[in-house]
Structure formats: structure tokens, C-alpha cells
Amino acid sequence: MLIEVENLSKTYTMGSVEVHALRGISFFIEKREFVSIMGPSGSGKSTLMDILGCLSKPTSGTYILEGLKVADMSDNQLAGVRNKKIGFVFQAFNLLPRTSALHNVELPLIYAGVSRRERRRRAREALEAVGLADRAHHKSNELSGGQIQRVAIARALVNKPSMMFADEPTGNLDTKSGAEIMEIFDKLNDEGNTIIMVTHERYIAEHANRIIHLKDGDIEDDEKMK
Amino acid sequence: MKLTENTLVGLTAVFTNKLRSLLTMLGIVIGVAAVVGTIAIGEGARTLIMEEIEKVGGRTLFVVERRNWIRKGGRWTRNTSKEYIKLEDARAISALCPSVKEVTPEIITGGKVEAGRESQDYMIEATVPTFMESQSWFLDFGRFLTSDDMKSWKKICIIGAKVWEEMFNNINPIGREIRVRNERFTVVGVMEEKGNVFGELDRDREIIVPLTTAQRRFRGNDHVELLWCKANTFEVADRAVLEAKTILKRRHNGDEFFEVHSVKQFLDEINKIILIIKIMLGGTAAIALVVGGVGIMNIMLVSVTERTREIGLRKALGAKKRDILFQFLVEAMILCLVGGAVGILAGFGLGAGMAKIITAIIKEADWPATISTQSIIMAVGVASAIGMVFGLYPARKAARLQPVEALRYE
Numbered sequence: 001m002l003i004e005v006e007n008l009s010k011t012y013t014m015g016s017v018e019v020h021a022l023r024g025i026s027f028f029i030e031k032r033e034f035v036s037i038m039g040p041s042g043s044g045k046s047t048l049m050d051i052l053g054c055l056s057k058p059t060s061g062t063y064i065l066e067g068l069k070v071a072d073m074s075d076n077q078l079a080g081v082r083n084k085k086i087g088f089v090f091q092a093f094n095l096l097p098r099t100s101a102l103h104n105v106e107l108p109l110i111y112a113g114v115s116r117r118e119r120r121r122r123a124r125e126a127l128e129a130v131g132l133a134d135r136a137h138h139k140s141n142e143l144s145g146g147q148i149q150r151v152a153i154a155r156a157l158v159n160k161p162s163m164m165f166a167d168e169p170t171g172n173l174d175t176k177s178g179a180e181i182m183e184i185f186d187k188l189n190d191e192g193n194t195i196i197m198v199t200h201e202r203y204i205a206e207h208a209n210r211i212i213h214l215k216d217g218d219i220e221d222d223e224k225m226k
Numbered sequence: 227m228k229l230t231e232n233t234l235v236g237l238t239a240v241f242t243n244k245l246r247s248l249l250t251m252l253g254i255v256i257g258v259a260a261v262v263g264t265i266a267i268g269e270g271a272r273t274l275i276m277e278e279i280e281k282v283g284g285r286t287l288f289v290v291e292r293r294n295w296i297r298k299g300g301r302w303t304r305n306t307s308k309e310y311i312k313l314e315d316a317r318a319i320s321a322l323c324p325s326v327k328e329v330t331p332e333i334i335t336g337g338k339v340e341a342g343r344e345s346q347d348y349m350i351e352a353t354v355p356t357f358m359e360s361q362s363w364f365l366d367f368g369r370f371l372t373s374d375d376m377k378s379w380k381k382i383c384i385i386g387a388k389v390w391e392e393m394f395n396n397i398n399p400i401g402r403e404i405r406v407r408n409e410r411f412t413v414v415g416v417m418e419e420k421g422n423v424f425g426e427l428d429r430d431r432e433i434i435v436p437l438t439t440a441q442r443r444f445r446g447n448d449h450v451e452l453l454w455c456k457a458n459t460f461e462v463a464d465r466a467v468l469e470a471k472t473i474l475k476r477r478h479n480g481d482e483f484f485e486v487h488s489v490k491q492f493l494d495e496i497n498k499i500i501l502i503i504k505i506m507l508g509g510t511a512a513i514a515l516v517v518g519g520v521g522i523m524n525i526m527l528v529s530v531t532e533r534t535r536e537i538g539l540r541k542a543l544g545a546k547k548r549d550i551l552f553q554f555l556v557e558a559m560i561l562c563l564v565g566g567a568v569g570i571l572a573g574f575g576l577g578a579g580m581a582k583i584i585t586a587i588i589k590e591a592d593w594p595a596t597i598s599t600q601s602i603i604m605a606v607g608v609a610s611a612i613g614m615v616f617g618l619y620p621a622r623k624a625a626r627l628q629p630v631e632a633l634r635y636e
Contacts (some may be wrong), residue, residue, distance in 0.1 A: 017631045055542060076546050082629075083544020090542075090633070093535045098242055110231050122242040155543070 001064075002194055003029040003052065008061035009217075021047040023217040024061060025094050029196065031162075034189040036205035037198045039214035045198045046167065048214065053086055053165045056077045063115060066162060076152050087156025091168035095140035101127060101147075102136040105155045107184035112159060130184055146177030153184055163194035170204055171196060182207050193225035232549070236556035239529065240564075247561060250525040253518025254565030254612065255572055258605045262515045262573025262597065264507035267580050269499050269596035271361075275496055278591075279489055281420070283361050283459045286327070288467050288488035290319075290474065291452035296483075307483035310449040313437065315477060316354075319455065323469035325462040330360040330454040333440050337407035339391040339433060348389055349432045350406065352440030360454050363429065368400050368415025381443070384415040388430035406433060409443050463490040508537040512608070518565070520613035526558050526620035537624050538632025551625040558617025559610060566609030570602055 010022040023043045029035055039045045051063060054070060063070045066085065073081065082088075095104045102151050105123040115123070126176075127133050130150040135143060143151065149169055151187045166185070170178035186207055189195050197208060205211050206225065213221040234273045240247045316331040333352040337347060351357075359365050362402050364499060366387065375382055383406065390399055399413040411433075419427040441448055457466035474484055485597045530537070537550055577595035582592040 050630045053542070055633070056628065079541065079544050079546040082542060088542050090539075091635075093539065096536060096539070097236075108543045109541070111540075111546070111549060159544075 001028055002031045002033075002066060003027075004062075004064040005052075006062045008048075008051065008058050008063060010044070010051065010056075011059045022051075023024050025065050025214075025217075025219050026061075027212065027219065027222065029163075029194070031194055032189075032192055033210060034195045034208040036208035036211045037196065037214060038200060038202070038205050038211055039220075040200065042216075043214040044217040045200075045214050047217075049165060049167055049196075049198045053088060063145060066200045075113070079111075083108055084159060085162045087092075087159065087161040087164040089149065089156050089166040089169045090150045090157040090165065091171040092145075094155075095143075095148055097141060098139055100137050100139055101132060101143065104151055105158050106142060108109075108155060108159045121122070122158055123154075127151070130154045132220070144177070145173050146180055147175070148186070149173065149181050150184065153181070163196060164188070166197040168193065168199055169197065170199070170201070178204070230556035232552045232556045233560070234288070235553050236560045239533075239557050240560050242528075246525060250521055250561055251565035251568065253521040254515070254562050254609055255518075255569040257511060257515030257518040258566045258569025258609055258611075259572035259576050260511035261508060261605050262570050262601050263576030263580060263595075264511050265504055265601040266573065266577030266595040266597050267584070267593075268504040268507060269598050269601070270577070270581055270594045271503070272496070272500055273594045273596045274591055275493075277495075280362070283454060283456065284539075285489050285493065286463055286466075288455050288457065288463065288470070288486055288490070289452055289456060290428030290470060290484055290486050292449075293483060293485045305483060307481055309478040309481045309483045310447075311451070311453060311474075311484060312448055313450055315474060316450065318452050319453065319470050319473050322473050323466060325457055325466035325469055327456045327458045328356055328360055329456075330354055330356045330453070331437060331450040332357070332454060333445065333451045334438060335343040335440070335444060337444075339393070339404060339406050341399075341402065341404040344393045346392060348386075349428075350435060351432055352435050352437045352442075352444075354437050357434070357454075360456060363420050364418055366416045366418040368413070370415055371436050376438050379439045379442050380436060381409060381411045381439055382414045382436070383411040384417055384434040385413055385432075386430040386432040387419040388418050388428070390416045390434060397479070407444060408436065411435065416600070460490065463488055463517065471474065498536075515608060515612060519562075519616040522558055522613065523616035523620060524559075526554060526617055527623070529557070530554065530620045530624040533624075534597055534632050534635040536625065537627050540630050540636065541627070541629035542633060547625040550627075551621045554621035554624050555614065555617050556635075563606070564611045566606050569609070570605055573597075573601075574603070601606060 005028070006026045007024045008022055008026070009020065009024045012019045012021060025084065027200065037045045051058050054065070057071060065081065070078070100125050105126050106119045109119040109122060124133065124136060127136055130153050132147060132150050135147060140148060153158060170181055182204060185195055185197070199205050209225045211223040211225065212219060213223065233305070262325055290311065292311055295302045296305045316329040319326055320329040331354060335351060335352070336347060337352045339348045353371070356374060358370055365384070368384065370384060372611060374380070385393070385399065390396060393399070393400065393404065399416065402413050403410055404413060405411070417434070422428055437450070453465070455470055457463040467486050471486060475482060517547070540550065574597055577597065581593045581595035
């Protein structure tokens with residue numbers, strides 16, 4: 001089992017008001033699955049994504065990632081988990097500004113302590129995999145929106161993580177570029193990568209083989225596709 | 227994460243905001259330049275004094291002379307002792323004090339000197355053959371005093387370079403006669419040009435005669451005014467003084483009718499004064515450095531806020547707290563060190579400029595600006611320390627950001 005979530009809740013305090021972003025949800029995700037998380041804004045999907053991505057900790061409940069209890073881990077251990085087990089693709093601000101595509105892809109390897117030569121090699125490989133080998137030395141501000149997302153995917157792949165998280169990866173793209181990105185995700189999933197994607201577009205979500213619908217911090221529906 | 231990577235990231239950040247980095251560095255540049263420049267001036271004072279001291283015989287020199295005033299029962303009274311320094315005292319000190327290298331006795335006086343129609347007042351130094359060595363002042367041509375001159379109170383003299391010019395118009399004076407305080411003397415030598423010592427003693431306007439001759443002809447007694455003594459080394463200078471005092475007291479019934487001034491004591495005093503000057507100047511400069519440091523902190527705080535999302539992204543990709551801390555510390559250090567390097571160069575200029583101004587004001591000596599490795603090491607040390615201290619708070623702030631909050635920061 002890749003992900004085991006039990007009775008997970010998250011409560012924020014905004015001023016004097018308590019916001020229950022997640023209200024005790026439970027589910028499992030297996031290796032090689034492609035899962036979409038859908039829901040209207042305020043449904044808690046981003047919060048869930050943050051917790052699953054080890055970017056924040058739940059208020060209560062357990063989250064077990066590849067047999068490890070995330071709640072017990074220190075900040076540094078969490079950084080290690082994010083570095084080695086998780087690849088992120090965000091909606092915006094994915095790349096460091098004024099930095100080459102190649103260097104952006106190298107970042108996780110830098111924090112993993114990989115040697116320079118090895119980093120270069122793997123980063124080039126990853127860029128090739130998303131069809132951007134010829135853009136390696138372009139700065140991030142010289143790339144189109146679609147290209148930026150592809151560099152981000154290359155970066156998410158470069159450390160050979162256990163799973164990839166995509167937070168509205170097509171949110172800022174036109175339909176054509178969006179379709180190209182989704183094609184890459186499909187291909188990556190076919191090759192055996194686990195993908196968890198947050199979106200609010202049905203036709204994007206349907207690329208997955210499972211859709212978890214969230215509403216008001218609860219799972220409304222766990223829909224199996226195909 | 228490796229040091230080189232952090233350094234690269236820091237460098238990139240510095241170069242991306244060139245103008246801002248330059249303005250930030252300016253504070254450090256001015257501070258370091260002020261430190262290096264002012265210390266150079268302080269060191270210059272020392273160099274200047276050392277040069278003057280070398281002119282009168284170097285760091286191992288000490289002078290013994292008869293006291294004019296004595297403190298008795300809390301009051302200063304004229305020295306009425308019957309004891310005087312004699313030529314034999316010089317020989318005794320030289321022979322009996324193991325730390326004393328040589329002793330040159332002297333009488334300093336002055337008077338009218340005439341040659342042909344020329345007439346002028348000059349200083350007269352009456353001394354012994356070892357004088358040249360002890361003062362590091364040598365003959366231009368002719369001969370110097372000999373022991374024979376001493377034994378038979380010969381009326382010969384050696385004249386300074388200016389005396390030669392003013393009395394003889396630079397015509398060969400050897401064998402010529404001049405009148406010194408109405409006594410006929412024969413010129414046997416001319417000293418090389420020496421220049422002013424401490425801006426006062428003009429040695430080129432001097433006439434040197436045998437000590438014994440001066441005692442007999444000018445003074446009518448066997449007294450010696452002062453003893454130029456040299457210790458074997460600078461390290462034993464204090465001991466040499468002690469030995470000389472002991473011998474003198476023993477030879478004069480325990481009477482302390484004389485006093486001793488040593489270059490070492492003088493240098494110790496001077497060093498104290500220079501240290502105080504340096505602390506004052508350096509303190510003022512240090513304030514400039516602190517102001518520069520606050521500037522660095524200010525800019526680094528802006529930089530952290532501006533790059534919150536970058537920090538979030540780096541953390542999401544696996545950057546640990548220490549990676550982020552390091553990245554921002556390195557950035558601050560680079561600003562400080564580059565600023566420090568430029569500041570050192572500017573400090574050279576500042577020091578040289580101030581030295582020129584001081585030289586123009588005092589007019590007597592060429593005030594040097596001495597750049598010591600010590601001051602450079604200090605400036606670089608202080609600059610990096612400022613980078614560390616003032617960079618630490620912003621860097622910690624960056625390192626402590628929660629990844630989610632940083633990523634979602636608008």
C-alpha cells in the first residue's frame with residue numbers, strides 16, 4: 001500500500017473562527033494508481049494535497065506513506081520525504097525565475113546531494129522525456145506556459161519518486177497545451193508512475209482511473225473509472 | 227546541500243539585483259575603507275617615528291645625562307649634586323655592562339664660527355671617534371676624529387654639509403682654518419648630508435670637535451654632558467639601562483644625579499598613544515560598519531519577503547531548514563566580502579589621501595600611509611562577521627517559513 005489515510009482532519013484558525021478544512025476522511029491509494037481529487041473551492045482538496053505531499057501536518061488522524069507514519073517525522077525528515085518520494089507539479093510559480101530549465105530540473109538532485117555530473121545527466125534525461133531537450137538552456141521567462149509545466153513535470157520525475165502530485169497542472173493553460181500535459185501524465189501513468197492530481201475540471205479529472213470527490217471537508221464520492 | 231551550490235545561488239541572487247546589491251555593499255565599502263584608511267594613518271605615525279629614530283641611532287639607543295632638576299620631599303629643586311658624568315664613566319659602562327654595545331660621550335654647545343669673511347652661529351658637538359657608528363652618520367670626505375686627537379686635545383674639526391656650503395661655498399675646506407668661539411681650528415673632514423632629525427635638530431649645520439678639546443678650551447672642566455648608549459638588542463634595552471644606572475651610581479657614591487631616556491621607553495609610550503588613536507579612529511569607523519551591517523540586514527529581509535514563494539518551492543523540492551539558512555547567509559556574506567574587498571582598495575586610497583593632507587598641513591615630514599596585513603585581516607574578519615551577524619536573522623526567518631504558507635504566499 002502506498003498511502004493509507006485514516007480519520008484525517010485539519011482545522012485552521014483564521015482570526016477567531018475555526019475552519020474545518022478536512023473532517024476525518026479515510027482512504028487508500030495503491031501503487032500505479034492515477035487518482036484525481038475533485039471538488040468545488042473550499043472543499044478541502046488543496047489542504048488534502050498539502051498533507052499528502054508532506055507540506056503540512058494533519059490536526060488529527062493518521063497518514064501512513066509507504067509504511068511510515070508522517071506525523072512522527074521531523075521537519076528535516078519530511079524534507080527528505082518530499083525530496084525522494086514525491087514529485088510536485090504546481091499550478092503556478094513552478095520554476096525559479098531567471099533560471100535555466102536544466103537548473104530547475106536539477107534542483108531536487110541538488111538537495112539530494114547528487115554529484116554535478118550525475119545531476120546534469122539525469123536532468124537532461126528528464127527533459128528529453130517531456131520533449132524539451134532543446135530548451136534546456138532557456139531561462140524560465142523564455143518558456144511558454146505549457147513548456148513551463150513540462151519542465152515542472154521533468155523536475156518531478158528526475159528523482160524517480162514513488163508518486164507525483166499535480167495541483168491544477170492545467171489551470172493556467174489553454175486547451176491545447178492542457179491536452180499535451182495530460183498526454184504526458186497518461187504516458188507516465190502507463191509506465192507505472194503513481195499520480196495524484198487535484199483539479200476542478202471534470203474532463204481533466206477523467207484522465208485518472210479514480211476520482212475522489214470532496215465536499216465541505218468530507219469524501220462525497222469515490223468513483224472508479226474504466 | 228553542497229557549499230558550492232549555495233554559493234552559486236547566493237551569487238546569482240547578488241547579480242540578479244545588481245543596483246540593489248551595489249547600494250547595499252556601499253555601506254560595507256565605506257565602513258571597511260574607513261577602518262583600513264584610519265588604521266593606515268595610525269600605522270603611518272609609527273613608521274614616521276621609527277624613521278626619525280633610525281636617524282639618531284635606532285631603537286636600541288638610550289641617553290644618560292645629568293639631571294637639572296631633582297624631586298626632593300615632593301618639591302622640584304635644582305640639582306646641586308657635586309657629581310658629574312666623566313669620560314671614565316663612559317669607559318666603565320662600556321666595559322662593565324654586558325647588555326651595552328657601545329657608549330659615546332658628548333658635549334653639545336654652540337657658538338660663533340668664522341671663516342674668512344663668513345660668520346655664523348652653529349651647533350658644536352664635541353665627541354669621540356665612535357660617534358659616527360653610534361649615530362649612523364658618516365663622512366663625506368676627509369677624516370674623522372682619532373684617539374690621537376683626543377689624547378693631545380687637537381684643535382681640529384669636521385663640518386656639516388651646510389656649514390661647508392655656507393662657510394666655504396663648497397670649495398675643498400680640508401686643511402683650512404676656521405675660528406670656533408674665537409679659537410683656531412683646522413678642518414679635517416666633511417660629514418655627509420643628514421637632514422633634520424625630529425624636524426628640529428639640523429645636523430648639517432653642525433661642527434664636530436674632539437671631546438677633550440672642548441672640555442679644555444670651552445668648558446674648563448672634565449665634565450661630559452651626555453652619553454649616547456646602545457644596547458646589544460632591542461629586547462635587552464631595558465636591562466642595558468638598568469646596568470648602566472647601576473654602574474654610574476656605584477661610581478658616584480650611590481648618587482642618582484643623572485637621568486636616563488631610552489628609545490624603548492619612548493616607543494612604549496608612543497605605542498600607547500598610537501593604540502589610543504587607533505581605537506578612537508577604529509571605533510568611529512566601526513560605527514560606519516555597523517550602519518552598513520544594518521543596511522545588509524534590511525536588504526536581506528526584503529529579499530526574503532520577495533522570495534517567499536521561491537523558498538516555498540525549494541522546500542517542497544526537499545530543501546531542509548539548514549539549506550535555506552545557508553543560502554541566505556551565503557548571500558549576505560558575499561555582499562559583505564565583496565564590499566569588504568572593494569573597501570580595502572578604497573581604504574588604500576583613503577589612507578594615501580589623508581596622508582597627503584596631513585603632510586600638507588604639518589609640512590615637515592612625509593607622512594606615510596602604512597597598510598598592514600593586520601588591518602586587512604581585521605577588515606575582512608569584521609566584514610564577514612557583519613555578514614554573519616546581520617545575515618543570520620533574515621536567513622533564520624527564511625529557514626523557518628512553513629512550506630505551505632510560503633508556497634501560497636501572494
